[in-house]
Amino acid sequence: MRAFARLLDQLAFTPSRNAKLTLLRDYLGKAPDPERGWALASLTGALTFDAAKPAFIRKAAQERLDPQLFALSYDFVGDLAETVALVWPVKPGANREPELPEVVESLRTASRREVPILLERWLDALDATGRWALLKLLTGGLRVGVSARLAKQALAGLGDVAVTDIEEVWHSQEPPYGDLFAWLEKRSERPSTDAPARFRPVMLAQAIDEATDFARYDAGDYAAEWKWDGIRVQAAHERGERRLYSRTGEDIAGAFPDVLAALDFEGVIDGELLIFNDGHAASFGDLQQRLNRKSADAKLLAKFPAGIRAYDLLMDGEEDLRGLPFAERRKRLEAFIARLKSPRIDLSPLQPFASWEELATLRANPPQGDPAIAEGLMLKRWDSIYEPGRPKGPWFKWKRDPHLVDAVLMYAQRGHGKRSGFYSDYTFGVWREDANGDRALTPVGKAYFGFTDEELKRIDKFVRDNTVERFGPVRSVRADRDFGLVLEIAFEGLQRSARHKSGVAMRFPRVNRIRWDKPAREADELPALEKLLD
């Protein structure tokens, strides 16, 4: 348990993705089986316990420590599990420290009554970090900033294979993943992938380079369709198994029982998960209400009904179509969707065009209805097979130009990792007129990239030189009619938001240009921004 606890502890303090990968690779390469398998399962969310409730943990601690001392401690630390881990008064004659597999296997078989006894025994045997890790494991949710995707990437690094290879075998593997590690360490063959409704690694598009790609490629070789503003999903129904995966192979079916119930076919569809209102796609903001949940109640299902706009067919019954050209797959998809006649699964229509110029016009002027919310266009070579990863050439995305707004820097916060000494997270605002006709800045978003290291240094100096107030790690910067730094912000969309004072929230904002030349009073006004609401 000690090595696993140390790993969680360090991951929790490490902001950098690369450093997290190094920590994970180091642990997964050194820890023995089956410990590392159980660790991997808990990190990827494949293993969660709901064995201990916070109230029980508090009670156990208070039986050993004076409630007043406990209250003073909790007040200082602010987190219950951490407080208990720190204050736990160990009974003398400590037991042997439990190993992770022992903990996992005991919890899987223990009855409700046995859990408290086990927990006390383990807490007595572990050190503070070990107790903290154990309590996190028991109460569900490690929250150390590791996604399943990152864990798979660490595995790929460990075995020197592509992450798509890991994704392909992942869903046929069960914790503690003995076969998977054996394969990655070249001790055995790649595990069989013949599990029904398993995840098929997805094919991704490159961003098109307008300057060179249109000259290089022939418009006649490509099909075009709208790039929908939802999330990419893979919906599978094979031999009685139904699954709904995100683009990285995470099973998101729990939040979308309505979609899962609609998978009345035998095969695997690639498409966009969207909220449908009377057959029309709704904005990403609506979809967000349904994302990142473990389940969804009836009210939410009724208010934001979800469905799939299909754009590829990977399996038709038992036939694997991935080796066929797109043109062929598309015909099969159209027939497949027509047969299905489902109100929740429709087809992403192709957009006919004769030349790149014609397509550019279409992209600049999307017709009313669904295409108005599209993020741009997708280009797919008619002859392209379905190839996992992001090959250059067969598929392109041609995003709509971002929206631009001139905003004024209002607050700055120090960054993490490489930027820990720099003010690199910026809150910016636009002008708004109040009832008295006075103009004041109102914050509309936050951006922390889009500038070079040199520019960062210059903004950092500007922040330090023009600080008005400090609140912990945040500085408020002088920004008024006569003085302020104007940032040209690029963003993908704008939604109403009750959480923000300005009433709007930007999607994917970043600094496009720094307008050292522009007077603050000439920055944009809120009504101009509100016109862009989705």
Added chain:
Amino acid sequence: MRSRSMAGFRQLLRNTPQGLYCPPGDFHIDPVAPVARALVTHGHSDHARSGHGTVLATPETLAIMGARYGESFAATTQAARYGEKISHNDVSVTLVPAGHVLGSAQAVLRWKDITIVVSGDYKRRRDPTCALFEPVPCDVFVSEATFGLPVFRFPDASEEVAKLLKSVALFPERTHLVGAYALGKAQRIISLLREAGYDKTIYVHGAMASMNALYEAHGVQLGPLAPATDVARNALPGEIVIAPPSAIADKWARRFADPIPAFASGWMMVRARARQRHVELPLVISDHADWDELTETISEIKPRELWITHGSEDALLRWSELNGITAHALEIIGYADEDD
């Protein structure tokens, strides 16, 4: 003999706006403002201030004050070695090791039949850079309570140093930047690294050079050190740099190769504290007594009264109540241990 009240003890020692004052001996202990006669327990700047008339302290503490403030930090000084008895009026004063930093002392005051021990800041753990704390039986034990909460139970410092060395091995392309208080903590970390077999050059911030030299002059071997200043951009990958806590998240840190900010402090026991300071490698190494050391020391000394100078006194008062010990909080203002 054993019936004297707190009022009686207060004839020997009482709290004043300048800090603890001994009327029969006419001196203050660790005064926070200039006074005529001061006894200084150790060299940290919140306890050892300049501008007093005369200062009584260990030779090491006087040397530290001289290095910090210049030789004219007080009009006159008087050095007292550990165990040496100094008498003034009817009061005798003996300085006894406190285990906090080099030269740190507890002041044992004896007057008539009363013994009061002012422990200053202390710890009970072994520290290669200073003498071990010696418990002295007394009527009143005056204790700090910087880490006076049951959440503070520090791991072994050698384990924390092992954590640092493991991280150095895992990230050879990055600089490990360790924030540590310039007096005491820095030298202790360096010594612990040497004990763990780390014999490479350790780079130090300019603010630490004089204290390192002073420790070495007092027989604490620190091994090869070099200044961390005047280095090129992205300098010192794979190396350990020790700097004052305020420097690790500041402009100064930018010169190093993708630095990992570490911080050696008892406060690192609590995650929120580490995160507030943007620390990525918290090292729980403290020169103060943790909860167990505080309560075990009080239980061992069995004073008739416990007086608490500064820190989190609430929990220690509660613990005393539960254990039948008479305790008072003095609420001395002016001692800050945020970086300790």
